[in-house]
Amino acid sequence: MQSVVTFEKPIPHLSLPDWDARLYGLQVTADTRRADAFDLRHSAHQLRNETRIKTDWDSYHNNNRLSARIYEIEQWKSTIEDLLTRIDREMNLLKEEKASTERELEQLNMPLLVCSECLSNRDGKRSTELTYDMADMELKKELCVTEANKKLLIDRCQSTWEKINRLESVKFKLQLDLNDKTEALTIDKNMLSLDKDCANITYKTDSLKTPKRMITGEQWLQKVEANRQMAQDELQDTLRLRESLFVARERARNTLRAQTDVTNYMLRRRIYETQRARNELDWQKMKMEENMDKLATELKVMGEQFADKVNALKLAETRLETRGYRPGIELASDEADLGLKEEVRNLRETIRQLQEKLDCGKSTYNALEDASIKIAIDLADKNQSLEVDTRALEMRAALEPKKLKGTDKNLVLASMKDEVPKITEC
Template sequence: METDNAISRGSWLNALSTYNCTAEDVRHQAEILRQKGKAIRIEADALAKYYQLGVNNRFHDQIQCNREWLHLLQDMLNMITSVTQTLGEIKIEGEHFIATLNDAITVNAETIAYRNSQLGGDSFNDEVQTELYKESELQKKILNDFQLAIDDAVVLLQDLILIRREIEKVIADKNKALKIDIDMFNINEKSANVSFKPLHDRESVNYIDLQTWDDILRELLPPAEEYYKKSLEVCERLYDTLNNASNRLTAKADDVSQSLRRQIHQINLALRELHYQQIEATSIIFIQLEKTKEKLIADIAEWQSSKASKTAQHKLNETRTETRTERPALENTKDAVYFGLNDERSNLLECSNALDKIIVKAREQLKMVEDEMAEICEQIRILNHPLEVDNIVIGMRGRLKAPEPVNSPFCPQTAAVLPKKPNFD
């Protein structure tokens, strides 16, 4: 007897077939899903590796580009630093040159003032004085021109320092960025400090596009190159100016020294001639003077002796004349004795006057000889004085130090090759 739960064989087979079909469909769908998931996993792994490789390639390109920029900027920085150092050195040498030139101007002014005070005032002028005034004008002109050149060099140095600081800042930023990119290029999924970052998508206010970044760097180099070339030109011009000024000052100092030596030689010739004339004239004059002096001494002694004898005779004459005036009136006549006494007195006076005149003339002649000798000595003194002055001037000019010529340093000029910007397309 069949129960209510009894299943017929046909129903069971149908149910089993239905279960089997359903299970097969589920298994097939699961297999399809499994294959699809496997494909998605393979595709995800491939895309992840692909994009990671792309990012790494972009990192590599960016790193290479930054390295090229760093090399270029470092070369430019080295060039700017080199020319800045060279310009600074020539500036220091120029300042030393100006200090030496100021000393030379002081020496020149002292020599001009000394010669003016010793040789006749401001109106005094000779070959040496003319050369000294020319040297003074040349020194002042060179000082003014070179001071202007030094001032221009100082302004250029300030510009170079600003450019160098700007390049150093760019290099420091690039080094920092390069270090970050290299660190990010070298890390992987197993590296430390790799985790989800909550601020990975933050926007920075300093973000700029690639073209602007490249343009900023490319616009930095041309001004630096222009300043570098301008600095080289200024260095060469300063060195040429310094050497030309040194040569001109040395030549002018040689001209002054030559004129001093020439004038001293002429004065020495004149002094030798005057000494010769003095010896000749002194010999002749003194020989004649000694003879005349001996004769005059003998004559004056004789005249004085004669005058002394005449004095006694004169006294006798005056005594006789005065005593005869005491004769009585009738006897006090102008007789022959009276006229004889008068003639005798007149003769005595004439002789005394003649002797006095001869003595005066002899003394005048002696004075003339002595004056002539004194004139020769004065001429020697007058010529000796400028000789002494010029010898002192030569000693004063011994303090002159002509600036030594300098050699222009080698400043390498490297042609700048701009790196290509990375292509991330």
């Protein structure tokens, strides 16, 4: 009979070997878990170090890339700003050249007006003085030269206007490019200033997407190079155009000045020739009037002689007629009868000769008078021609350039007039 009652759990009990085996299994499991934990910590530490180093180097390289990109864009921005400054300067200079050319073009109106007035006035000459002389030919040539200069300057002004429009277009494109680069610089600088501790960084949806307008770096470089080359080509062409404007103005001015000098010389030469012809006609007219006076005196004397011979003939014929009434044998052919008949014949021949000479003298006097009238008319025409040519030469005095002296002349000859600052009086 038991004094103590014992109770056992109604579950299977382990034997000691099973218990030892279970303990050994727990030990092995713990060692394995610790080894796994150690390996995990080691690999995690290594991964942390590698990812930190990679992230730092990636951030460093990208920061350097951003800095290089910012530097590159700043260089291109400086280049574009320099090009814009040069374009503005060239546009201002080109506009000044265009304004100078337009002023030169306006100044051609005076030579055209003067040349036209000279041709119109010279066309008012009378009779034989209305000739195609060298002065008339040079005036027409000057008109053609002035028209050619005007057309040349108009073409140059048109080319300048077109070039200014092209420069405006290039300036607009460069300004857009400059604005884009300024905005890109602002974005890249802001991105360069960000770090992982900034408050305004967030996750972005589909951050690896490629925008539709994105181009490659080579394409970007080609575009900016093309813009720079386009601007440089336009600037070079603008320089040539400005030089051509200056050359066109000087050439037109020199050509017109040379033609003006030739025309003035021909007008002065024509005036000299007309004056010489007028003086010759004055002398001829004076000699003609002297001869007419002498011939008139001679005609008067011949007329008196003719009248005297007529009276003498009347006397001789009266004597012959009266002696024909002698009576009887007294009507004889004596010496007196023969002498009177010879006298009548001589007087008749003398009267005939005097009459012929008088007729010839009168016709000569009439011819002299007609020639004198023609000379007087031609002399009046030449005086009127002289007045016309002299007035034309006086009208052309407006085309003569103002004569400069001293420093002003040297500045104009050296084309340095615009370089010297103007002195303003206080």
